[in-house]
Amino acid sequence: MKNKLIAAPYLVWMVVFILVPLIMVGYFAFTDKEGNFTLDYVADVAQYSQIFVRSIWLAAIATVICLVISYPLAYILTGFSKNTQSTMLMIVMLPMWMNFLLRTYAWMTMLGNNGIINTILGFIGLGPFKMLNTEGAVVLGMVYNYLPYMILPIYSVMVKIDKSVIEAASDLGCNPWKTILRVVFPLSLPGVMSGITMVFVPAISTFIISRMLGGGGNLLIGDLIEMQFLGNAYNVNLGAAISLVLMVIILLIMTIMNQFDNDDGAVLL
Amino acid sequence: MNNIVELKDIVVEFDGERILDKINLNIKDKEFVTLLGPSGCGKTTTLRIIGGFINPDSGTVMFDGKEINGLPPYKRNVNTVFQRYALFPHLNVYENIAFGLRVQKVPEKEINKRVAEMLKLVNLVGFEKRTVQRLSGGQQQRVAIARALVNHPKVLLLDEPLGALDLKLRKEMQIELKRIQQQLEITFIYVTHDQEEALTMSDTVVVMNGGVIQQIGSPVDIYNEPENAFVADFIGESNILNGLMIKDKLVEISGREFDCVDGGFGENTPVDVVIRPEDITIVPPEQAKLCGVVESVIFKGVHYEMLIDAYDYRWMVHSTKAADKGASVGLSFGPDDIHIMHKLKETEKSEEEVPDEE
Amino acid sequence: MKKLSKIYLGLVLFFLYVPIFVLIVFSFNTTKSRTVMSGFTFDWYIKLFRNEIIMESLWNTIIIAVIASITATILGTAAAIGINNMKKVPKAIVMNITNFPIINPEIVTGVSLMLLFVFFAARMNFEFGFWTLLIAHITFSVPYVILNVMPKFRQMDPFLYEAAQDLGCNSRQAFFKVVLPEIMPGVLSGFMMSFTFSLDDFIISYFTSGSDSQTLPVTIYSMTRRKVSPEINALSTIIFLVVVIVLVLKNVIERKSENNKVKVKGEKV
Incomplete structure (x- = not known):
């Protein structure tokens, strides 16, 4: 129990497989193919600023939509009885347990020009609309895939709010709306903050959603990195530099985000 | 003085269980009323009905002469001090107290003035900027009181507000609460299970058990003239014996006849007889009608507590003089010390032990 | 208000489930059409089970998930015990590094491990495959185990260990009889998280797998890149069913044990 050595195997593992690889990313970002120090690749990242802006923009839109959908949902969930709450939560979270490639694939088939949505619209004389391979489809995919990551942290913070605090607000003159505004919302802020990071981080770095739903024309940072390592553009140094910039942004x-939330990160999961 | 709160035939059921059974209660303006009873007796439910957090299944709630059934808490001119304070963790002391005023959109200057008044009233000047989590239990308590009182409610509801404090602090706060109530001249409705607290602070005590009001009266009345064995047992310590009312002013206890002062029970009626431990004097056996053997003697500080076996009952006696353990002694008490009461229905008695948090 | 919130909940659930149900419905379609049901068939399921690549990668996925999650649980639990006894500064450093794979975008973790493996593969003559996958999966799992176990130490009565020793346990007995049962819920949830994340992981596997040893998500990805194949629908249906069964079972068991707890409590009273 008092023995610190018991952590030693993990510490070795941590250094070799977490720390060293990260250092290698830094190393490759600042060296050329011969291993000489250079700032060229980091500077090259600037060429792709348009892709960075698009990634941040689309991820931000998806995050906001997730927040707008999730907040009322989490609030509604906390209103149910204990048993109903856990059942409803399971039903809401269940799609998340499907592999996200399959979930994205589902939208790919639905959004296509002869997909089911356009077919249904066709029956009532509309369309066909180009939905697949647009920025909208990418945002939709992000919202669909990461929505539960927003619901869960908000719900779990909200459900812990002391009922008597809500009663106190009512006692002190707040009608239900004012109670939400003045008490529930400020108290659920840590959940909102961790929800935002849990949606934004995977959304900004995805390459699957953009590839499957965005076609070739809507490249994101993730695609850019993937192309440098496994794609035709093979350029490990540039890939490392882009990864480094992505890490810094995040x-x-x-x-x-942490400025808003001086909790000790207990609501991460 | 007129009634500020009136409860008429209030019934509350929860999951088929009757929590309150036809409660009738009038509370006068500027009074300090305590609802006293064991856990699960319905005292907190009664308080929450007045606060508006529960709506009764039947019955009428009147406030200042108007019916307020179904009126939500935020439209009622009462404020509550919650059991575990329920302070807003995201606001500091000042903002917690100012909360109600901000909701009512009171001008900033006025808020400033009233919060400052309150801080002074509860002795928290200088704590404005503190976060509430960093306060001690007693300080949180004061913030909760200030937060409620700043709205100038006509009635302040207090739900076991001192339960979480240690004994010394509790005694201090009791005195302070009484002072605040007298200074502000508003009605306090106070819920507690601590009989001493109730007797110390109240103008009127309402003893409840099993969803029924057992007795309403001044602390002195409640203590000296308990209406039934439950009240006698719950308030202070008592010897409660089965007795037989032979006729007015004559009762039989443990096979012996005693003179008493009560009457009106009819003849040969089984009754409960209550005798307070401090009203019994220990005398030499030959001078008493009742004799017994001292089973145990415990020193309690102010007095000795002795248990004495006499016939089929173990008597508790409080006395400043100790008898020897194992000695034969006589028990003596006067007619005034014998309190006769109607027998309780069994169901009401058994409610006592329900241990639940309300 | 009540009605409105039910409608809202229904809409969100509709959004979450419709794509999955569309996939399921078309998994029974006789043609490859994704809009018109031409007839009912189990053909795609039969084809799926005869597909050697899929079956092999499924097997791979399960083996890696089992080994990785068990290893990560042991490594992580030991680490949590050791870290818990560390002084403030080393503890903070270790926890920050441990948090990295959780906070970092998965693509960066994947890329950094790939860089490490490429570096060693060249020098030590091994290929990307089973071992690189396994190491990667253990690496991203251990932090979740640690994060699940650490709070259990904080919740634990600090005198339990001493009480056990006082009652005659040596430190090994004290650990196994008293401390381990206390932290067990954390260990178990850490294990479950590792296992499901390992089963589900695509991004990190994508960067660390070789051509001969792939996990199911990687195989799914390559299938979605090729032409339309209703086998994916069939696979989705099966995965969805498994998820539903597992989650419902888990919920039922949890509720039962919860009810038992209430009962025991009631009896005591």
Whole structure:
């Protein structure tokens, strides 16, 4: 129990498989193919600023939509009885347990020009609309895939709010709307913050959703990285540089988020 | 003085269980009323009905002469001090107290003034900017009181507000609450299971058990003239014996006849007889009608507590003089010390032990 | 208000489930059409089970998930015990590094491990495949185990261990008889998380698998890249069914044990 050595195997593992690989990303980002120091690749990332902006923009839209959908949903869930709550939560979370490639594939088949949505619209004389391979489809895919990541943290913070605090607000003159605004919302803020990061981070770095639903024309940061490592563009140094920039962006965003939330991160999962 | 709160035939059922059974209660303006009873007796439910958090299944709630059934809490001119304070964790002391005023959109200047008044009233000047989690239990308590009182409610409801404090702090707060109530001249309705607290602070005590009001009266009345064995047992310690009312002013206890002062029970009626431990004097056996053997003697500080076996009952006696363990002694008490009461229905008695948090 | 919230809940559930049900329905379609049901057939299921690539990658996925989650659980639990006894500063450093694979976008974790493996593959003469996959899966699982176990130490009565020793346990007995049962819920949920994440992982596997040893999600990905194949629908249906059965069972068991707890409590009173 008092023996710290018991952590030793993990510490070795951590250094070799977490720390060293991250250092290697940094190393490759700042060296050329011969291993000489260079800033070229990091500077090259600037060429792709359009893709960075698009990624941040689409991920931000998806995050906002997720928040708008999830917040009322989480609030509604907390209103049910204990048993109904756990059943409803299971039903809401269940699609998340399907592999996300399959979930994305489902939308791919539905959004196509002769997919089921356009067929149904055709019956009432509309369309066909081009839905697949658009930015809208990418955002839709992000919302669909990551919605549960927003619902869960908000719900789990909200459900812990002391009932008597809500009663106190009512006692002190708040009608139901004012209670939500002045008490429930501020108290659920840590959940909102962790929901935002849990949606934004995978959304900004995805390459599956953009590839399957966005076609070739809507590249995101994730696609760019993937292309440098496994695609035709093979360029490990550039890939590492892009990864590094992505990490920095995310760390910055997380730091900003943490400003709102001085909790000790207990609501991460 | 007129009634500020009136409850008429209030019935509350929960999952088929009757929590309150036809409660009738009038509370006068500017009074300190305590609802006293064991856990599960319905005292908190009664309080929550007045606060508007529960609607009774039947019966009428009147406030200041108007019916307020179904009126939500935020439209009622009462405020509550919650059991575990329910302070808003995201607001500091100042903002917690100002909360109700901000909701009513009171001008900033006025808020400033009233919060400052309250801080002074509850001795928390200088704590404005503290976060509430960093306060001690007693300080949180004061914030909760200030937060409720700043709205100038006509009635303040307090739900076991001192339950979480240690003994010394509790005694201090009892005195302080009484002072605040007298200073502000508003009605306090106070819920507790602590009989001493009830007797110390109240103008009127309402003893409840099993969803029924057992007795309403001043602390002195409740203590000296309990209406039934439950009240006698719950308030202070008592010897409760089966007795037989032979006729007015004559009762038989343990096979012996005693003079008493009560009457009106009819002849040869079984009754409960209550005798307070401190009303019994220990005398030499030959001077008493009742004799017994001292089973145990415990020193309690102010007095000795002795258990004495006499016939089929174990008597509790409080006395400043100790008898020897194992000695034969006589028990003596006067006619005034014998309290006669109607026998309780069995169901009402058994409610006592229900241990649940309300 | 009540009605409105039910309608809202229904709409969200509709959005979450419709794509999955469309997949399921068309898995029984006789033609490859994704809009018109031409007839009912189990052909795609038969084809699925005869598809050697899929079956092999399924087997791979399960083996890797089992080994990775067990290894990660042991490694992570031991680590949590050791970290818990560390001084403040080393503890903070280790926890921050441990958090990295959780906070970091998966693609960066995948890429960084790929860089490490490429570096060693060249020097030590091994190929991407089973071992690289396994190491990657253990690496992203251990942090979840640690994060699940650590809070259990915080919740545990710090005097339990001493009480056990006081009652005659040596430190090994004290650990196995008293401490381990206390942290067991955390260990179990860490294990379950590792197992499901390992089964479900695509991104990190994508960067660390070889051509001969792939996991099911990687195989699914390559299938979605090729022409339409209703076998994917059949596979989705099966996975969905498995998920539903597992979650319902889990819920039933949890509720039963919860009810038992209530009962025991009631009897005591």
